[in-house]
Amino acid sequence: MTVTGDDTSEAAWLEDARPRLRSAVRVGPALARGPATIHYVADAQTRAYFQVGPREAFLMRRLDGARSLADLGAEYAGRFGRRLDAAHWQRLLGLLADRRLLDPAGPDELARMREKAELARRSEGRSALHWRVPIPGAARLVPAVGRRAGWLLHPVVAAPLAVAGLVVCVLVTLNWSALYAEVRPGWGVLAALLAWLMYAVHELAHGVACHRYGGLPTQIGVMWRFPLMAPYCKVDDVVTFPRAWQRVATAFAGVYVNLALLVPLGALWLWGPDGPRPLVAALLLSGATIVLVNLLPVLRLDGYHMLEHATSTADLQGESFRFAAAFLRHGPAGVRAYPRRARWLHASYTLVSVAVLAPVAFLVVRLWFETLAGLWGAKAAVLVLGAEAVLVGVLLRWWVLRRQRRRAERQD
Structure with a gap:
């Protein structure tokens, strides 16, 4: 990518060069991070993620193999008020090439980038108070689940179910003491197991929603976050979704599933037989707690991420x-x-x-x-x-x- 010689050779290189971003690479929307603006870049093949500024994102979106660097330079000058010379282009293209974001990229190179990204993901944020154990192959099952259960996320189905779940959640809150009085220790182990499974479905719903809008979870597994052990689903692709409502819907999907599960439980408590009422009461209390805690925007849970996506901010x-x-x-x-x-x-x-x-x-x-x-x-x-x-x-x-x-x- 090095250009030597006079201005004529440099101009000829800018006219002839037509680099192209690989089709698997997506450049996300603008996000405010403090006083700065950033964009996330995702590579669907290597599952690697990068952060760039608005100028780099502007150029990367236009690296389509059809326009020359001279054409892109003119667009850049019209947008940012200055034209890039060959040295600037060499630095940018060299960076993209090092990360294997440009065509062509060999399978061995992409495999090495994939391994590097996976290693970084596994070591990220590990401490005695917080670590993750991904389940091998679990994330690849999401598309199959989405094809069978994705209809539950359609607005025509999701809106009434979410409203009904909110009604049950309000009823649980108003009848908290009565429900708590019905809980029996003998049902504790089964109630805890079912509540854990409800939260596992909650996390899986994030992955299904991510797939619905064009992404794929990077990890599904079990997470230790002191003092709890819980399932988790990493939907890193959400930062590249172009529309804010898609990002908000992906973050809300887990809470939505918990709201939907509250509907049959509420019906059982109101009109069902007396035998399983202690179990139903415990599940209603745990389900409503999951919903209310997750919606708090001051905790780094679903409500917080919904607020981040709605305001197009990062961290x-x-x-x-x-x-x-x-x-x-x-x-x-x-x-x-x-x-x-x-x-x-x-x-x-x-x-x-x-x-x-x-x-x-x-x-x-x-x-x-x-x-x-x-x-x-x-x-x-x-x-x-x-x-x-x-x-x-x-x-x-x-x-x-x-x-x-x-x-x-x-x-x-």
Whole structure:
């Protein structure tokens, strides 16, 4: 890709070169990440994902093998006000070639990229508090499941089922004490197993929705997230879906399935026989809890991702906390680089998070203090809480530094 010689040879190369992005490569929509705008790039063959800026995304979308670099340079100049020379093109095309995003790319090269991407995915975010065990071949079963059960995601079916599930969820909330009184310990193991299976279907629904809109899950398996063991489904392709509603629907699919499962359970509780009522009550409580917890936008669960996709943002929570920290350290000058929309969005999310999490944290600390004081006395309870606060502060600092290091590595 190196061009040597005078301006004539450079111009001839720009006129003749017609690079083409491989058909398996998709460039996602613009997403706001703090003060910047990014695009995700996905390779459906290697399952590798990259992050680029708006200028690179503009050019990559136009690498179709029909237009020359000179033609693309003219379009680029009309959009960004400057024309790219051969050196700029060589850097961009060299980067794309290194990642095997251009045609042609041999099967051995693609296999190596696939192995590298899978290794990175397996090692991502592993710690004593969080790790994943993917089930081999599980993600490849999603298209078959989608062909048989995808009709459940059609709006004509999904809308009334979701509304009916919300009605049952409200009824469960209003009758929480009565349902809890009906739960019997003898049904506990079976109720826990069925609730776990309900959540497995929840995760599978994300994969089916991802496939419905043109993607495919990268992993399906079991995840340890302290203190729970739960199924998971990674739908990384969602960041390349062109329409926000497709991304929101994929994030909502799990909650939708839980709402749909609440409908027959609600009918059984209202009109069914008395024998299985303790089991039905336990499943209604667990199902409604899954729905309500997942919809909270301050937790990094479905509701949070729905909000991210609806606002076309990336890492909304982390960027909001960085925004708040910059504002607290430097005042308005610290957030001047953020566009107006980003300032409003990050400030709103931070305020909502504080409004939701602060009372919850206060109640948890109060309950824990009262428990410790009842065991060892008030002074000992204060010492224990103080030590725990220091430990939490150290862990949070380690977590922040770790995220900053990983973010710097991704940018490199």
